[in-house]
Structures are given as C-alpha cells and as structure tokens.
C-alpha cells in the first residue's frame with residue numbers, strides 16, 4: 001500500500017470523527033488493542049498445519065518434552081493473555097535447546113498450530129505465518 005493511501009486511510013476516520021463529536025475522534029485515534037487483531041478462538045490455523053506441527057514436535061521436541069507439559073492449565077497459566085507471536089518467539093529463539101532456530105520459520109509456526117490444537121482451539125481456513133509481527137496480532141485467550 002502506498003504511503004499516501006495509508007495516510008488517507010488513517011486520517012479520514014479521524015476527520016469524520018471530529019465532525020461528529022470530539023469524543024468519537026479520541027476513540028478513533030486509540031482503538032482498543034484487542035480490536036486490531038484476532039484471538040485463538042477464531043480459527044487462526046488449519047487442521048493440516050497442526051498435523052504437520054505434530055510431526056515436527058515428534059521429530060524435534062519430544063526427545064526432551066512430553067506433550068502434556070504444553071497443555072491444559074499449564075499452558076493457560078503460562079500463555080493466556082499473551083500473543084501467539086510471543087509463544088512463537090520463545091520457541092523459535094530458544095528451542096530445540098542446544099540448536100535454537102534450527103527449524104524453518106514455517107516449521108515453528110506449524111508446531112505452534114499443533115500446540116493450539118492440543119489446547120482445544122478450533123482449526124479454520126487460515127494458517128499461521130512464520131512471522132513474529134503477524135503472529136503478535138493474535139491473542140491467546142482462555143480456551144472455551
């Protein structure tokens with residue numbers, strides 16, 4: 001997107017907000033963080049991606065970890081309220097211990113999809129990208 005188009009897109013709602021009421025303008029300038037992204041309840045990974053992640057987990061993680069370390073209440077306490085990007089970042093920069101970063105970004109994203117499925121979050125049409133920035137727009141919420 002060009003800079004000009006982006007500036008117009010940002011400025012236009014603010015101008016419209018000013019015309020309606022000063023209060024609206026403030027709200028338009030500072031949307032709640034949550035409104036900018038998705039949560040893990042909204043089908044943010046595909047079933048195929050989670051299946052692929054399970055294979056990576058067996059190959060690269062299970063030697064040191066049991067799956068149950070990353071599910072249920074342990075997962076919720078550690079990760080609820082944080083973003084998928086933070087989970088991805090921790091795993092991709094520190095794991096596998098001894099050779100962190102040795103998997104491809106897409107493989108780490110698949111492992112994260114597997115962990116989300118393990119915790120009961122629904123699969124959907126989209127897939128997680130192996131990119132911290134985009135994953136940081138997805139908030140991990142308590143499973144339903």
Ligand code: HEC
Pocket residue numbers: 057060061062063064065078090091094095096097098103111
């Ligand atoms: C060689 C052993 C080893 C392998 C292989 C390994 N881990 Fe770990 N992992 C550890 C140890 C030890 C810890 C706990 C110490 C720590 O947090 O650094 C840990 C901690 C973690 C944590 C908790 C981090 C936190 O901040 O809560 C996560 C999540 C994790 N590992 C995921 C993975 C994933 C996913 C893989 C596969 C890609 C993997 N690990 C592979 C040894 C390993």
